[in-house]
Amino acid sequence: MDLFEKLLTNQGPLGKHSDVSEGYFMFPKLEGEIAPRMKFMGKEVLTWSLNNYLGLGNHPEVRKADAQAAADWGMAYPMGARMMSGNTKYHEQLEQELADFVSKEAGLLLNYGYQGVLSIIDAVVDRKDVIVYDAESHACIIDGVRLHMGKRFVFPHNDIENLEKQLERATKLTQETGGGILVITEGVFGMSGNLGKLKEIAALKEKFQFRLFVDDAHGFGTVGATGAGAGEELGCQDEIDIYFSTFAKSMAAIGAFVAGNKEIVKFLKYNLRSQIFAKSLPMPFVIGGLKRLEMLRDNPEHKNKLWTIVRALQSGLKEKGFSIGTTQSPVTPVVLNGTVGEAAALSKDLRENFGIFCSVVIYPVVPKGTIILRLIPTASHSLADVEETIEAFEAIKGKLESEEYKKEEVALAFGE
Numbered sequence: 001m002d003l004f005e006k007l008l009t010n011q012g013p014l015g016k017h018s019d020v021s022e023g024y025f026m027f028p029k030l031e032g033e034i035a036p037r038m039k040f041m042g043k044e045v046l047t048w049s050l051n052n053y054l055g056l057g058n059h060p061e062v063r064k065a066d067a068q069a070a071a072d073w074g075m076a077y078p079m080g081a082r083m084m085s086g087n088t089k090y091h092e093q094l095e096q097e098l099a100d101f102v103s104k105e106a107g108l109l110l111n112y113g114y115q116g117v118l119s120i121i122d123a124v125v126d127r128k129d130v131i132v133y134d135a136e137s138h139a140c141i142i143d144g145v146r147l148h149m150g151k152r153f154v155f156p157h158n159d160i161e162n163l164e165k166q167l168e169r170a171t172k173l174t175q176e177t178g179g180g181i182l183v184i185t186e187g188v189f190g191m192s193g194n195l196g197k198l199k200e201i202a203a204l205k206e207k208f209q210f211r212l213f214v215d216d217a218h219g220f221g222t223v224g225a226t227g228a229g230a231g232e233e234l235g236c237q238d239e240i241d242i243y244f245s246t247f248a249k250s251m252a253a254i255g256a257f258v259a260g261n262k263e264i265v266k267f268l269k270y271n272l273r274s275q276i277f278a279k280s281l282p283m284p285f286v287i288g289g290l291k292r293l294e295m296l297r298d299n300p301e302h303k304n305k306l307w308t309i310v311r312a313l314q315s316g317l318k319e320k321g322f323s324i325g326t327t328q329s330p331v332t333p334v335v336l337n338g339t340v341g342e343a344a345a346l347s348k349d350l351r352e353n354f355g356i357f358c359s360v361v362i363y364p365v366v367p368k369g370t371i372i373l374r375l376i377p378t379a380s381h382s383l384a385d386v387e388e389t390i391e392a393f394e395a396i397k398g399k400l401e402s403e404e405y406k407k408e409e410v411a412l413a414f415g416e
Contacts, residue, residue: 013364017340020413025344025360034058034252036381038357045357046385048375053222053330054302055379056292057252069287078280083270086280094289095257101297102220102228102245103237104259108269109286111278113246113256114140117215119274120242120258121184122147123267124213128179130170132163134196136189138215150179157189160200167208181209187216187230188223191361191374193327195223195230202239213242221250221296222330227303247285251292255285305379306330309386313377316390322397332375333361334393338400341411343371346396348410354392 011018014026023029030047031039034057038047056062078086091109099107110116121144125131129150133141136157145152151173153166163183170181185196201212216229224232229245231237242264247255258268270276295302310330317324323335338346340362350356350373361372375389405411 017414020410021344025347028357030357036378036385040351040357043352043355045351045355046388048356048358048377048381048389050378051218051249051376052252052378052380053250053306053376054252054296055305056250056295056302058380059295061295062252062288062291065291066284066288069284073283073287075282075284077283080280081276081278082280083276088280088283088286090283090286090290091281094286094293097290097293098257099259099265101226101293102243102259103232104243104261106262106265107257107259108265108272108275109281110256110258110272110275111281112254112274113217113244113248115274116246116256116258116272117141117244118144118147119272120213120244120268121145121182122273123271124211124242125150125182126179128174128177130173130179130181131184132166132170132181132210133184134158134186134189136192137184137186138190138217141184141186141215145184150177157192158194158197160197160204163201164204164207167204167210170210171208180211182213183210184213184215187214187219188329188331190218190331191333191365191372192325193218193329193331193333194325195219195234195328198231198240199234199236202236205239211241212239213244214240215244217244217246217249218329218331220245222303222306223328227296227300247289247292250296251289253285253288253292255281255289302379306377309377309379309381309383312383312386313375313389316386317393320390320394322393330377332377334373334375336371336373336397336400337369338371338405339369339411339414341408341414342400342405344414345405345408345411346371346400347373348408349396349399349405350392354395356389356392 037044078088080086095107095109117140127149131145131148131152133145134157135154155163155166188195219230221227223230231240243259247253314332325333325335343360343362347360359374361374366372
């Protein structure tokens, strides 16, 4: 068989719907200023799909800092990888300020979060080591684990009893190989919104020897007394050996960072292939990152406003009988029952007739028969936005329960 023949005959569970979904349900184009209300297909929509938690994406002070940095430095400087010719005092300043904020000794900038996580896993473990990870970990963790040449054991989401069993297996194996154990989980899980059981995991260090790597992409800036993340919220930040977060959420930018003790960060600095062989993060992203961190750290009103909207949205949905799962964070999944076709029909109804744009999550991301409408509240939303959205959701819930969406042309197009 020709290699490409395989790709063209089996386009995957999402790709097989591309003819009826691309440009609308998948790869949609939101236009206009980053804000709760943007344009989609020429119409204004109230959008709940931007990870702009603190509202910094279009904040005037942030835009001013970004523009000034671009004017001062351009988009190319510094040229080259940091190890060779792309290092500056501003990169080092941002790294240290980020580390200080999350109570770690040192930090290291990463160009991208997804790429960074893969590279961290690759650098830290070898074929003698064992990875133990949460089943609901983000795709970047799953892909990093798949690339691991040694053994890996998975535990059901937040199941500490099962984690202990996996650690027993891992310990037995590493006693034979002479390797170590890396436990990987998340601070806030991006689909369910619940927190990883970091304190309970950390407590297992009394019984087992392992290191803990936490991806806190959705926790950084949103949870904890100061916004320093899930470890701060749960009182176990010191037990996190490798702390990671992206800039793509609360910082509303490109980039990421990893933090920990000085010796481990130094090791990563000299061994992360995704950074050693990549161009340095351009100066506007670095100067812009310093400004965003300053606002995140010194202006708690942004996080306070975010949580005002979160509480109103989540309590309002629950009062109207909606299931939002076990979320403990701003991530708000509205769980419904229905087919992929019905999901398409109700999503189109929300956008076309109610002016509500949110992400719809379907199989294979969630089990067949489940639909999740994933809402991301931000500090830029208003209580009026919350009220309007809940009213719209009540209407579409009634249509879904009466099976009205099964008759829609778009539902039939999905072959359901």
